Amino acid sequence: MKRLLGLMLLMSGLMMNAQSNETLIAHYEAYYKQMKKQGDIQGVINAMTHLNVLSPSEARKDTLAYIYMDQGMNNQAINTIGYDAKIDDSDIAIQVKALALKALKQPKLAIPFFEEMFKRTPNALIAYELAELNLQVQQLPEAEKHINYGLANSEPDMKKAFFETQTPYEVSLKSAFMYLNALNIYNKDTKTNIDAAVDILDAALKESPNFNMIQITKNELLRQKQVLQAQAAQPKK
Missing domain, CATH: 1.25.40 (Serine Threonine Protein Phosphatase 5, Tetratricopeptide repeat)
Structure with a gap:
């Protein structure tokens, strides 16, 4: 009899817990809907x-x-x-x-x-993320693969946002891939590929004249070129 009573109490407790759990779930589901609203x-x-x-x-x-x-x-x-x-x-x-x-x-x-x-x-927007991230970790062949995909598959209406100015702006996704292409070429040889990278940046700027990041990068590359030229002009000891 005691065993039967204990079993009944255990079952009753489990049912109460189940009911309590279901009540709480229903409450938080309603709460979720209200908070979302x-x-x-x-x-x-x-x-x-x-x-x-x-x-x-x-x-x-x-x-x-x-x-x-x-x-x-x-x-x-x-x-x-x-x-x-x-x-x-x-x-x-x-x-x-x-x-x-x-x-x-x-x-x-x-x-x-x-x-x-x-x-x-597969799409060009994800390819851009992959190209950019691979550039960050200096996986240049992987970056180039995704850049080539993006250049081939960017549609005219696709845009990429940039945030380095106080007012964010958008440029064509194709010009954004051209920008990454310039960076990739530069990183392959930071001394001899400056002019090639600048040429690509100039082409990208024609594609998106409001592309402020290109002008910043171009100025930095030209500054590095001047430094290299000055170093080359110094007499060797």
Whole structure:
């Protein structure tokens, strides 16, 4: 009899816990919808975090990580989703890992996820990210491969934003690839390829006359050329 009573109490407790859990899930699902409706991002994060604890799922975790990343909270995004590559990673998970790691200035870690994005959906915009990141880590052949793809597949309506000025601006994606091409050629030989790089920058500037970053880079390359010429003109001891 005591055993039967104990079993009944245990079952009753489990049912109460299940009902309590379902009630909490329903509450936070409603809370999530309300916070989303009000545009309260912190409320959305809180609701999604509670739901992920009460009823864990990869989809919820991916969504929470994406919200963090979208709000510029890249450490929180990576802490939520991790940075290990998984065979069953969703498209959202791959995107979050790629963009968050790039924002955290971890190009070597970001590159494999951009490569997976490109593998799943090849396009010139992802190729630009890959070219830029490979330039940062001095993988020049890989950068060149993606630059060539971008130059061949940039559509006239595709744009790339730059933020080095107080007012962000956009240029044609093709001219942005030309800019990366100039940098890649320069990096192959920083002494003898300055003129070739400047010629490409001039062509890109004709494509996008508002491309301020090109003028900055061109001025720096010409300054380096003057330094090299001055050094060459000095009498040898």
